Amino acid sequence: MTQILETIEKERLAVNPLLKRKSELGQFLTPLTVAKFMASLFDMSKMSNPKILDAGAGIGSLTSAFLDRLITEHLSDSADVSVVEIDEILRTRLLDTLSLFNDKLELRSQVISEDFIEWATRTLLDENSLLANVEIRFTHAILNPPYKKIMSSSLHRKLLRGVGIETVNLYSAFVGLTIELMEESGQIVAIIPRSFCNGPYFRPFRQLLLEKTAIKHMHLFDSRDKAFKDDEVLQENVIMLLERGAHQTDVKISTSKDDSFVDYTENCYPFEKIVQPKDTELFIHIPTSNEESFIERFPTVCYSLKEIGVEVSTGPVVDFRVKSYLRDTPEEGTVPLFYPNHFVGTLTEWPKVMKKPNAVFVDEDMKKWLYPIGFYTVVKRFSSKEEKRRIVAGVLTPESVDYTEVGFENGLNVLHFQKQGIPAELAFGLYAYLSSTEVDKYFRVFNGHTQVNATDLRTMKYPSRETLENFGRWVMSNSGTISQEEIDQKLEEIL
Template identity: 55%
Template structure:
């Protein structure tokens, strides 16, 4: 049987290269390859419904609807009738969409030309009774005062990106038991700004299945999208049970692995941020299993904060090199291995900040700190890269500025005892911590909240690690892992 998805995919491959990058970026829309569309359609569970009401917002040329309808035509669903509603804002794609959905003579297709957010929020938000929704929504930030943001707010949706807005609306419009399958960036899982979106979803739906691509650039490789994508299946009003997790390297799905996890491994019960973790193995990591690694930062008497100096806001106070009246300003570029080099004339960043009434509140007293880069570079093997700030590197300075692209561990906005700072750095630079962190944290950055939610060895154990570290001028990854192994054994 000829599958209409193949026709839609042929059109996608012809249309996509001809669509200007500027146009794609303006709409934030990247069309779904056939292999992903088929996989997504395959994620819906069997259904005994007589009538299917299918929603495809941001439908493009119709690949997702076609994949779903092909599955129905092949006898996989027992629906007697299918009513499909597809929204598409891009006039250049609407004709293709009409053609592709029109090829299913038994389907009642309603193609709506226009902006899904605008149209769905025009009236008070209520379930439109969709039984199934399949979507690859646009990816684009929504500014706080935009028409989209205000329209969403009017129906109780507070979110920062078009993709999460589309998913929230699809969930709201689904009838009881409605199934929603979406391919979206993984940033909603633990981005702090997505907290209201996570709460919105948890109040209305159960997470049933999540699929993770191991490679960051393979899901939309034709469009050169470097984005960690996830496919999620939600059930409107469903009872939350265990979650199926599947992974594959890329969109060929040839190395598909499947596991199932209790929900308390997906969302940790006492996590105030309600971060969504995507464990990729059923085995617990060495860190999770170790009785020695069980303390919160609060129990250690420590805090972690994002570096408070946002350079573009304090531009007038920045200086290329230290001069009278300045204190050191530390960027990630100053961090070298486990320490810091300052000043660095060739850094292309300021090395100093004026100390005055306007900058004082952003400064920390000079002392020992453990700092972690918020963004790790491609060359770095670990996601978490920790360094020690040693006050001797900054001469007799009494204060330090920490730039926004790092997180720092401190005691009530003051320095740490040296062995504790060094011990923290050793612990955070271990392979075991990195593996545990990667398993649960999808975004490429390390936020202060991520570090706050981690468990740590006790204060004495960290100090012992720091005392051990002081004996060596250079410490290899192997040495760190062996030493941590003794602690966690």
């Protein structure tokens, strides 16, 4: 059987450069090592006479890995397979792949040459569909769904809403539909970007997943380009084993650097560590160490931003929408426009020689987007993959510029109160807290991409306002640059 899988892997490597519709369809073919690992996650006691779904099947690598396990471990003599693939180039090879198994077991296969979302939503809505009979719903699904945003006005979005699924990306749409197509106790193994774990846009998908399945196992790669070396994909990936209708128990978390799995490690965690009981946003945390988390070590870190009297908003000035107002340098009638590059630690460098503008012209239309000068903590929304830190914070002070109003560009999150500045001690305390190594590590547990949203900051836990103000006074009393080690040490002391 290894020879069959090796043949399929050679075919994958050969066909990959031929795929001209990658950007259109979000196609990323699964390497053999990843496919075999995914197939290994299914509960062997549930694999007799399986009814398998592979949505976005490609050339059939995942289905082949599943069938290979059935045969080599003598788990079943027969299988029903439904593979869905819209790409004609891939579908031709998919048929060849399935034919390799015809004399190995009793295989009943159905190749569906349709758009999966259109086929699945029609199937779920069709009262006469055979799938309305729960006995012949799918028992197993294995998928590497496409990764591409869904436009709010698209047909896909309309079809998904018709079956009660609200989501913003093809990968979460594929998994959501697959959940709806499963038998009770049916198992799903999928490799998907980790971005669904947090943020407001994926909350309905997280709710669907948590209401209708139990998370059994999650495997985390360092980054998507480690698991998909042949593709220019930079999202962190997670492989998930879900079981429809199962009781949620402890979750197995495993990690590896890449698809060789040579440094594979695993631990079990109570579900309360994965989804915190009082978290209304349903963020999914993926701990990778049995060490106590930052929040567990310091129970006093238990306050929300709202409880400490702070709000957070995304910078309201979207530069490409106000191009005619932008100025490279300040001039009469303008005010400062701050970008992430203007903030270096506790210092504000403005104006600054850079590709972005430094000022924005003010009229009645622009005025509504401005903030009065004051003390503000700011956090970069986007960090590059080369940056060591996920959370990069700064502070704006009234002494930074001689203006009564300022603009914050959309690449910044702004911590304020009712669109006004906050006390100096609190602004510097929030800066130091968010700049600590422990908070950055804590944030990475539930954030799998390089974006920091206002909702992420709103959902995080903070020390009390008094503690933050003490932290801020310490920062303000130390002239010059404060080292990372000093910030981390001081945080330990005050908590």
